[in-house]
Amino acid sequence: MNIPAGDVLDRFSIVKLKAERTSIKTSEEYEAFKKGFEEIKSKYSQFDWDKFLDIAYRTNGVIWDLESAIRNAQLDDNLIESGKRAIWIRKINGIRVAVKNLVNELVGEGFVEVKHNDHISANG
Numbered sequence: 714m715n716i717p718a719g720d721v722l723d724r725f726s727i728v729k730l731k732a733e734r735t736s737i738k739t740s741e742e743y744e745a746f747k748k749g750f751e752e753i754k755s756k757y758s759q760f761d762w763d764k765f766l767d768i769a770y771r772t773n774g775v776i777w778d779l780e781s782a783i784r785n786a787q788l789d790d791n792l793i794e795s796g797k798r799a800i801w802i803r804k805i806n807g808i809r810v811a812v813k814n815l816v817n818e819l820v821g822e823g824f825v826e827v828k829h830n831d832h833i834s835a836n837g
Contacts, residue, residue, distance in 0.1 A: 714749030717823025718757065719813035721749040726769035730777055757820050765816060772809045776802055 714721055725746035732739040754762040779798045789795075810826050817823035 714745070714752060716749070717817045718753045718820045719816035719823055721746060721753055722762075722765055722769050722816055723773070723809065723813050725750045726766060726773050729770060730773055734777065753820075760819065765812070769809070769812055772805060772812065775805050776809065779805070 716724075728739055728742050728746050731737055732743050750762070750766065779802050783795055783798055813823075814825050817825070
């Protein structure tokens with residue numbers, strides 16, 4: 714798979730969640746990212762990739778849980794709760810990005826992803 718290890722890890726954790734929590738057919742995508750994950754495990758065997766996957770899976774799972782009620786319009790009448798969830802999603806997404814960046818840095822692949830207040834869209 715020709716994408717950085719951190720992205721493979723992140724996307725594999727997401728496709729696992731998609732397979733478990735939705736009715737969307739994911740078998741091809743799942744197998745592709747599983748193969749990519751196994752390649753990373755073999756290439757960089759000095760790291761405990763199952764722990765990295767567990768962290769990515771749990772982090773993305775929390776984001777999915779927080780987003781669920783918002784996406785399903787269950788909180789349309791509760792702007793305070795929607796706002797709280799949006800803040801938590803932003804914060805936990807920062808953890809998700811940090812995990813990807815750490816993995817990419819450890820293996821020397823990919824680029825650093827940045828999520829902060831200096832985002833280009835905030836400047837205008």
